[in-house]
Amino acid sequence: MSTPIASRRIWRGSVAPAESRMAAPKSAVRSGGDLWGRVLPWAVPLVILAVWQWLAQRGTIAPQVLPSPVGVVKAGVVLAHTELAADIAISAKRAFTGFAIGGSLGFLFGMINGLVRRSEQTLDSTIQMARTIPHLALIPLLILWFGIGEETKIVLVALGVFFPIYLNTFHGMRAVDPSLVEAGRVYGIKGFRLFRQVILPAALPSILIGLRFALGAMWLTLIVAETVAADSGIGYMTTNAREYMQTDVVVFGILLYALLGKGADLAARLLERVFLPWHTGYGGAAK
Template structure:
């Protein structure tokens, strides 16, 4: 009887799991269907708001011409380089200030003051210092990404359970072992939250950076299309940014699942 119950439970589980996978997409897909129907029936002006199908056709046309993948590649390059630099700097200072009271006293106040300055307000300064080339755009992304990762890394390190640290000291762990076996694993969930948040800031910053004095990238495509009232391409660029943001978030979730697998096993 127990075996039959287990078998029934196992056969129902995949269906429930697949439904949960589809659930996040119900609202976006439903809105797109309503949008398409409204445009087809003339409820909304397709000149102001083209239908999803016409936006897809525009994307296919730009892809065939090579313009879409070229600008997407440039935007991805800017985003990844800025994220790598900003993330590395933020992580370094977060670890340093979290582990060293001397470094915290020296750097943290200055970093916190800079963090409270809206990084997009630095655009005029960045343009004066670096011009309107790649360095300016990557610099803005770097600054935007750095602070979320810094504050979450710093918070994660300083919030590790003191009892775990005392236990490690009681077992005679070296400083390196304390860092790798207790401090860093304890801070990792908070650090990954910072990574996830920083990915969102990365795309937001890039959108703004690419709409200012730019000659390439997805933001440039949107600005150029706006000047010619080409709403299909404007909406296409918005959709691309949304999809890139979603993919980034899925990658961050996957990274959390991989790095925090030990937590799930411990809770079982």
């Protein structure tokens, strides 16, 4: 009977067991792996940029077809001294206004239909039929209704983000383990507390996946909307540059959309790490 007590005393003292002493090399390996995990995602883009610049300098790629990365950066510097900041602000406002509207409605309907059987029977079939309609096909109709004003872009973005968030929220609510809900009720958790402390945390992985899909749909929809029906914003800037054969400005606008989309995705991943620190693959304790 003395062995477990002795081992506990040793653990509390200055001598750690063998498992603890072996932890340091593993930590070092994990740190090295984390470093490579931060570097590797940028390796392929940097290689592409280097090859692109080399081919442009050799004259293999004509500047009228695809300007060099240096030329694109120079075009961005020129734009930065003119209307670039205003165009980015306008595009970001459209994107996040539409996201707030469509995302909120998608989360609300997904939550209600996922929790209330009668609501699902009443609304889900209609929403699924609407989902099969490409929202970008509505551009001519929305232009007839709203013109090329802000309403058209915001409605399109809202439609683009509604369905990914709705589907994943609905799936997340339905996939909650009933034993978790029953355990919460056994401990006296009921009503909104049961939703906040048990159901919502269990559904969060699926909801956050929907958030990432919605952010991608947000920028994709905005690109098309600003190219077709806009008189300001990044899409309008690139369309106007196309009319004057300014290929460097067009490529800069495309890369700017890519950077904004990457920033939104990084923000979504940060939310995953904040709200799901225990979940494997989200950078938390499970790693």
